Amino acid sequence: MKKQWIAFQAILNKEVTRFVRIWSQTLLPPVITQMLYFLIFGKFIGSRIGNIEGVDYMAFIVPGLVMMAVINSAYVNVVSSFFSAKFQRNIEEMLVAPVSSWVIMAGYVSAGVLRGLLVGFLVFAVSCFFTRPVIHSFFMIFIFILLTAVLFSLGGLLNGIFSKNFDDVSIFPTFVLTPLIYLGGVFYSINHLPPVWQHISRLNPILYMVNGFRFGFYGLSDVNLFLSLGLLIVFIFGLILINFRLLEKGVGLKN
Amino acid sequence: MxxxxxxxxxxxxxxxxxxxxxxxxxxxxxxxxxxxxxxxxxxxxxxxxxxxxxxxxxxxxxxxxxxxxxxxxxxxxxxxxxxxxxxxxxxxxxxxxxxxxxxxxxxxxxxxxxxxxxxxxxxxxxxxxxxxxxxxxxxxxxxxxxxxxxxxxxxxxxxxxxxxxxxxxxxxxxxxxxxxxxxxxxxxxxxxxxxxxxxxxxxxxxxxxxxxxxxxxxxxxxxxMMDRETYVVAVRDMRELSGFEEYNLTVVDSHSFEVELNRTTELDPFLAKLKGSGFVITDIRPKGHRLEKLFLDLLKK
Known part of the structure; x- marks a missing residue:
């Protein structure tokens, strides 16, 4: 057990060192991008929108933009690092060693979570230059951001396991993840949408994460919070089991 | 173990x-x-x-x-x-x-x-x-x-x-x-x-x-398992190799040739015959890579 704990630390240390070493590619871009969102949507356009559900528009979009940065960073960190290790074949260093599949998964996912949380914190810090978000429930903020980072790190790992080339790495984030995030209530409340779009929006899992996170700040949510937490936990357990099974079988890793 | x-x-x-x-x-x-x-x-x-x-x-x-x-x-x-x-x-x-x-x-x-x-x-x-x-x-x-x-x-x-x-x-x-x-x-x-x-x-x-x-x-x-051995023989000047038909000889260059001998054959008679024909032998060594030959032979089977 102690040996596996040391192996976990080795993977985590390697991964964190990697994303910190290339901070200008991993930490800076999301902060710059989100800053532009604050400027354009918050400052320039937001001033014409006014309040949403009693909250200043600039402050309203802060949780969504932080969540967007967390989701992207956690996902991309794991998928790119895991695929890169496969591509360069240094994943074999781990496969020939007595590292369990649980530890491989935990190491990569923890690194993804750490990068996601670090980027989220930086984006939140930048948002404080534009507005002053209030905190309704620190616990809800923490639990939603942590579980979301875990979920999308696991998703990144799944993508990394199946990826055979660089196109496979970017297809899901570009064509599925990004639209779901934009349509997940980051910039608006679904209560302002026509009923049919409200129903369609409720099929988007990211809506529940953004709203849960936003509840932590302002006590506002378009959806049931218990349903949000339940969905997150179910998806996380599902992805843990799927990833573990794939790693055990060596799918995408062994011949 | x-x-x-x-x-x-x-x-x-x-x-x-x-x-x-x-x-x-x-x-x-x-x-x-x-x-x-x-x-x-x-x-x-x-x-x-x-x-x-x-x-x-x-x-x-x-x-x-x-x-x-x-x-x-x-x-x-x-x-x-x-x-x-x-x-x-x-x-x-x-x-x-x-x-x-x-x-x-x-x-x-x-x-x-x-x-x-x-x-x-x-x-x-x-x-x-x-x-x-x-x-x-x-x-x-x-x-x-x-x-x-x-x-x-x-x-x-x-x-x-x-x-x-x-x-x-x-x-x-x-x-x-x-x-x-x-x-x-x-x-x-x-x-x-x-x-x-x-x-x-x-x-x-x-x-x-x-x-x-x-x-x-x-x-x-x-x-x-190799029953034959190839030697590389270096000589001062290459001469006519007539009279050596019983040996499997291959000229490499103007100062050396290869000879393939049965592993049980003694070298002395062959060397004596070379000297008798006027060759001045400066070096003789096994060609090596014996295993390579065996390996190739086995692959062909």
Whole structure:
């Protein structure tokens, strides 16, 4: 057990060192991008929108933009690092060693979570230059951001396991993840949408994460919070089991 | 004690390619063992199965008493692997590569640092310890692969064509190092295309063709199987070789020729006849690569 704990630390240390070493590619871009969102949507356009559900528009979009940065960073960190290790074949260093599949998964996912949380914190810090978000429930903020980072790190790992080339790495984030995030209530409340779009929006899992996170700040949510937490936990357990099974079988890793 | 026991090992890839068919190999602890075969013969597949990079289709493999089906973790702790191609992260520092690898085997950082220092010094890489791996020369990268495989002090070292593409000086240096490791008690399993390497280093060898073992014996016995030996004879001036029809002679250049003799034939009569014909012999030596000839003969069968 102690040996596996040391192996976990080795993977985590390697991964964190990697994303910190290339901070200008991993930490800076999301902060710059989100800053532009604050400027354009918050400052320039937001001033014409006014309040949403009693909250200043600039402050309203802060949780969504932080969540967007967390989701992207956690996902991309794991998928790119895991695929890169496969591509360069240094994943074999781990496969020939007595590292369990649980530890491989935990190491990569923890690194993804750490990068996601670090980027989220930086984006939140930048948002404080534009507005002053209030905190309704620190616990809800923490639990939603942590579980979301875990979920999308696991998703990144799944993508990394199946990826055979660089196109496979970017297809899901570009064509599925990004639209779901934009349509997940980051910039608006679904209560302002026509009923049919409200129903369609409720099929988007990211809506529940953004709203849960936003509840932590302002006590506002378009959806049931218990349903949000339940969905997150179910998806996380599902992805843990799927990833573990794939790693055990060596799918995408062994011949 | 057997270091490796492979019984009826078979592998069929998903595309239907049958890479191994009921392979049986035994390697004693402390042995220096060669796995010989042409490209695609199945050598790397065997290594892949032993190390966990390839899933076997059937059969059994045991490493130092640990069956890889039931105790793969324990089996993996006994092995260090040097793959054919460089597979470390080129952007990582050399010392970090070793420390991380040690971590995968559950070795604490402080102990890993000590072991890494010892290995890097021994392999002439200590001065480069804080450089990224991509800055190393090809030979240094090879040595780094060996250091990485040894960082957890395995009993069995598996090398997949470790000297492929390295210059002669480095190859000889690496041979010396591998001999030392073997003398220290480590079992070494080696695949190589350089059959001279097998003659120089190994005590036992298995030849593999199209996924089947076609010969498994001591290297000295394999060499004995050769009934003929080729010598290179250097002379001061080449003369007419008439009267030597009973010998199989091939002129190499204006100062040397090759002669193939039965291993039981004495050299004296042949040398006397050469002298009698006016040849001044300046050198005579076995051509070498005897194993290579046997290997090619066996592959043809």
């Amino acid at each position: 057997k270091a490796i026991t492979i019984q009826n090992l078979s592998k069929t890839y998903a595309n239907g390619t049958r890479a191994l068919t009921e392979v049986n190999i035994e390697v004693e602890a402390g042995d220096f063992f060669a796995l010989l075969g042409a490209n695609g013969a199945g050598k790397t597949t065997i290594i892949g199965i032993l190390t966990g990079l390839v899933n076997k289709t059937a059969g059994k493999a045991v490493i130092y008493g640990h069956n890889i089906d039931r105790e793969f973790e324990a089996a993996k702790r006994m092995m260090g692997v040097v793959p054919q191609e460089f597979n470390f992260n080129m952007f990582e520092k050399i010392q970090d590569i070793l420390i991380t690898q040690a971590g995968y085997y559950g070795i604490e950082r402080s102990a890993a640092l000590t072991e890494a220092e010892s290995l890097l010094k021994r392999l002439g890489l200590w001065e480069k310890r804080n450089h990224p791996a991509r800055s190393l020369s090809g030979g240094m990268k090879r040595r780094l692969m060996i250091a990485r495989a040894l960082v957890h002090r395995p009993q069995l070292l598996i090398l997949d064509e470790p000297t492929a593409g390295v210059d002669v000086e480095l190859r000889y240096g690496m041979w010396d190092y591998l001999k030392q490791l073997n003398q220290e008690g480590r079992t070494i399993l080696l695949t190589t295309h350089y059959l001279e390497e097998v003659e120089q280093l190994c005590r036992h060898a298995a030849m593999i063709k199209e996924g089947k073992i076609i010969k498994h014996d001591a290297v000295k016995n394999l060499v004995k």
